[in-house]
Amino acid sequence: MPNHPIVAHLRGFDDRIAVLHRHPTAPADTLCRVTYAQLADRVAAFSARLGPARRLVALTAGNDLDSLVAYLGALDAGCVVLLTGELSGELAAIYDPDVVLDHGRIVTERAEPAHELHPELALLLSTSGSTGSPKLVRLSAANLLANADSIARYLEIGPHDRAATTLPLFYCYGLSVVHSHLLRGASLLLTERSVLDPEFWAEFRAHRATSFAAVPYTVDLLDRIGFAELSLPDLRYVTQAGGKLEPARVRAYARLGAAAGWRFFVMYGQTEATARMAYLPPDLVAEHPECIGIPVPGGHFTLEPVDDGAAEELVYHGPNVMLGYATHPAELALGRTVTALRTGDLARRTADGLYQVIGRRSRFAKLFGLRIDLGRIESELAAAGFGAACTDDGTRLIAAVTGRGRGDPAALIARVAGLPAAAVAVTAVDELPRLANGKIDYPAIRALPPAEQHPGDDVRSIYADALALPVEQVSREQSFVELGGNSLSYVTTAARLERVIGRLPADWPQQSIDRLERTPPARGGLGRALDTSTALRAIGIVLVLGSHIQLFEVWxxxxxxxxxxxxxxxxxxxxxxxPARRLRHTARxxxxxxxxxxxxxxxxxxxxxxxxxxxxxxxxxxxxxxxxxxxxxxxxxxxxxxxxxxxxxxxxxxxxxxxxxxxxxxxxxxxxxxxxxxxxxxxxxxxxxxxxxxxxxxxxxxxxxxxxxxxxxxxxxxxxxxxxxxxxxxxxxxxxxxxxxxxxxxxxxxPALRVPAVVAVVAVAVADSSLFAYLLHWQVYPAFGDQRLLALFASLAAGAAATRMVVLCRRNRTRLALQGQYLGGRLVRQLRDQQVTRNRLAGKVIE
Known part of the structure; x- marks a missing residue:
């Protein structure tokens, strides 16, 4: 008998399709189908492979069939799953899992369990979705089943529903999509494609997917691709959670869904509640876009006074509330230590019976779908010898630091927060900016100029340098094309990227920075890959100039x-x-x-x-x-x-x-x-x-x-x-x-040619300067008379020099603009502080 209730349901749906997925050996445009019976067989086989011993299993999971089978198989075997996107050395060292799985493949295994595991414990998830913190949420099988059933009820999930996996399996929101659909005999379109990829939507339409989940950043991406113009005849609903979406955008998507025939569900949750605590019924979204809605079926809220009754904290009660936290292995043996979840959010109940979050009791940031405790980061920096104040601007975690501590503060922040290094901005200051009342001036920290940018060996800085953009404006979720890259900046960018990450995939300009850095580069072959359009530009400009100079005649x-x-x-x-953004990029x-x-x-x-x-x-x-x-x-x-x-x-x-x-x-x-x-x-x-x-x-x-x-x-x-x-x-x-x-x-x-490295370097240089070489050669070559070969080289050199001069001018212009923004912000703060001081002095005179 299966040990997990969600796994127990698999056999009941027989030949119904459970999963559509891409098999490595299948054609690129073909998805393989797995029925519920086949999935149940695979899960049972994996469960049997793990054996009867109840062990702690760490699973590094992706949105693929092997990860799904390993996850369900471990639950079925009665094991406790520590589900991650990447098993950090710190997490592995602290919890010492008995079995380590990488996308379903057993990496290490210990036959005898080394931990005492509570009978109810089934799943361990990071509080923020990252692997940087040893603090884990302890969830039971009953938690998972209750929340999956609750979500399936209010979303009315049925056998004909098919969800595309837009979020990671190891993220509680993405995992709840899997649980709720498998519970009801619905199917999953397992994919790791981004919503930016046209292929994602081609598969979505071709395989008649009915829903997908979105965090606020997903909505940003949908706006970029013109989601409102897409034809998705089978789309039944879209869900949004993982952070607050601006009310205007909530209302806009509700109206878009109403016009197109699908529903927009705004939801509220935390990992500590297994996923969901509240949802806003679609018929109320347009009128109350600022609310989180009503409790999910089976749960309820209370409001408890805090701060001497000046505000009320939202407290959730329900069968999906976690057993408690774990910060070290001994706590895996504990039973329930939490009966109600204090969310940390300040809230109110409207006259319509809806709940609205109006603030936070403690300082948290929400970045990349992760909930980040800024206080904890400041404490970790203090322990390392730094004075620090942290904030965020919606896309980056920003820190002002003082002192000479141990190690790199940016690396420390990235590790603790579970963020990519490019999403952390650190500025060293002599003293932390403060308001007239002595409190930290967080707006001033957000306005601090970034550290001097030196084009480095990472994709983000290469793009910033090539496109003359401040590096903080380059998001890891954007692609070269989205950032305004064009054929003029493509050539040198491709050459620099290949030196850093190896041979580039053919569609690299359309890939996000994050995906490009994670995609294993294609290797093999001699020399370097040279884009054919770059090669033709280099050859073409030489033939054009040479023919005009009459060195040869090849038209x-x-x-x-x-x-x-x-x-x-x-x-x-x-x-x-x-469309508007495309036109701006073309105009540029x-x-x-x-x-x-x-x-x-x-x-x-x-x-x-x-x-x-x-x-x-x-x-x-x-x-x-x-x-x-x-x-x-x-x-x-x-x-x-x-x-x-x-x-x-x-x-x-x-x-x-x-x-x-x-x-x-x-x-x-x-x-x-x-x-x-x-x-x-x-x-x-x-x-x-x-x-x-x-x-x-x-x-x-x-x-x-x-x-x-x-x-x-x-x-x-x-x-x-x-x-x-x-x-x-x-x-x-x-x-x-x-x-x-x-x-x-x-x-x-x-699309590309393999050429010796020296040929690639020369071709890139010539192609990159082709515009100015063509423009200037009419005035350059006559000065050389019959020295036609020398005239050709001089024309090419003039083009290269002019290109370099323009690049330097663009960099200086960007640097000056940043300095101007900083000086302007500092002046505004100084004037504001002077006004505060004058007001305080005026108050003393009156006293």
Missing amino acids: GAAHVLLAVAGYNFARFSVSSAP TVAMIAVPTALWVLITMVWQPGYYSWQNVLLLNKILGPRNDTAGHLWFLEVLVYCTVAAALLLRIPWLDRWERRGPFWFALALLGLTLVLRWHSFGLYPERDIPLSPLACWYFVLGWAGAKATAVWQRLIVSAVLLASVPGYFGVTDRERLVMAGILLLVWL
């Missing part, structure tokens, strides 16, 4: 570069971000081309009168003329800007944007078909010899776009067929057409 590279520009536009500007990219071009043209007009005209300053020569040789030198940059702006504005049309999001390849192919009209008909806009060097060549840009969205072999074959049918005869020069076709075919079919 066609400019049109390959136009296709590369379209390819990169599709990768960096046609993203899952909201265009400005990085147009502004330097206009400035250089103005300088040249002073230096070489008559070389360029005012139409070149505005990048309108190809539209307004004049059509002479020197005025047409910048045709490529003008056409590139026209294509980019037109494409970005096209995607601002709502119905086109929806079409592109639903079918990226078909949208690009339809757009290619439309622009191909200009391949065969110029409508008399340009003389025949000028057509290839005019905006009518925009179909090359769209061809690259389609190539980027062609992810399947048959899609690449279609793009290749269009290419091979369209290019011949366009220039009337066979060699030129062959070069264009070869370059674009390489772009479509081969």
Whole structure:
């Protein structure tokens, strides 16, 4: 007989689907199905493998089938599970588990149990979801069953429900999704994909998922991808917990759900209550978005006076209240030491009978779904010899520290809080900022300037440096594309990343920083991986400059570069971000081309009168003329800007944007078909010899776009067929057409090349400076006369020097902006303190 009540239910659902999951050996677009009967067999087999001894089992779990089977199997065997995302050395040393499992694989095992375990104890979870603290919540099998049943009742979970696992299994909120669905014979779509991934939503739709869970940061991500525009016909409800969501956003999502046919449940809970204590019924969300709602079935609240009756603390009573805490192994033998849960939240009961949290008794921060005790962190820093005051800004834990303690305070904070190092900001100060009344000035701590940023060997600092952003504005949950990365910043960023983390996955620009750092890099092969678009940019600019200088005569590279520009536009500007943000990012990219071009043209007009005209300053020569040789030198940059702006504005049309999001390849192919009209008909806009060097060549840009969205072999074959049918005869020069076709075919079919490291370094440098090399070479190479090879190197060197100068200017501008913000904040605080002092003096005079 199974020892755990949730496991006992598995056999009762027979051939009903329990889990959909991705098997490592299955095709990328295929999910495997596991029935309840099959899951029960696997759980029973794992339980038998553990044997009859009741032992302490530490399980490092992910959102995968092996972790789920190991978790249920350990419970079924009567073991006590210490469930974590990562078993820290401190936790392992303190609790000394009898068995250590890593995603279902037994790492270490001791046959005889070394601990006395209370008969009711089933599960141990960290108080904050992290592994940095030895303080654990002791939960019983009755706790798990009661909370799972309670949640299933108010969410009305039935056999036809299917939840996508958007939260980790080791997090009490994510675990409650598993418990409540397995209890009712519903199914789980087990995935570790982020809601930022288009593949997540493709699987969600294809496998008819009906719900997903969200913490506040998940809601931020949903806003980025344009969640309101997604078509999810089977979605029945969305739940939100793990931190307070602003009332305006609660109301917005409630209305969105009402319009789309799904319900939005706002919930309140703590690990100490196994997961949930309250929920706000969806029909009340729009009217009372500031409330946590009513107690879950089987539980109730009381309000108990604190602080001399000035406020009331919310206290929860119910069968899901933990047995108590454990801070060392001896406490695993204890029975119930807690009968009611003092939440630490100050609350009130509204006239409608709803509960509303209005504050905290103690100082906690909620970051990355973790509840962090700031007082404990300050105590740990004090024990290490630091004076400290800690706060947060919603995305980072911020600390001001004094003194010379032992070790690195940032590392200490990260370990104690269970946060990634990038989410901790520490500033050393001579003394802690204080208000006029002597209390710590926490707003002043939040306004402290970050420590001087030196581009380091971590992804976050590399992105900040490459995109000229303050490092604190770079979230670990954001991707290169979301942060505004484009083809101009892509080249050097990719090169620096590969030196730090090894060979990059093909979709690294779309991966969050956190996921990129956690993804095992693909290795093997000689040399380094060089992105094909980067290689083509390097080769293309050399061929263009060399042909203009008459060192050789190889034409066609400019049109390959136009296709590369379209390819990169599709990768960096046609993203899952909201339309307005996509347009801002594209505008930034265009400005990085147009502004330097206009400035250089103005300088040249002073230096070489008559070389360029005012139409070149505005990048309108190809539209307004004049059509002479020197005025047409910048045709490529003008056409590139026209294509980019037109494409970005096209995607601002709502119905086109929806079409592109639903079918990226078909949208690009339809757009290619439309622009191909200009391949065969110029409508008399340009003389025949000028057509290839005019905006009518925009179909090359769209061809690259389609190539980027062609992810399947048959899609690449279609793009290749269009290419091979369209290019011949366009220039009337066979060699030129062959070069264009070869370059674009390489772009479509081969995302990266393995080259010797020295070749990769040179290619990256040349590609990165290609814009300025093209812009400046017209004025550089004539100075070298017949020394054409030297002229080519000089043009490339001038481009590299100009690129470096622009990068340094952007860094200095960012640094000056940060200093200005700090000085402004300090001035405001000084004025405020002076006013407080004047008020106090005025009070003394009156006395």
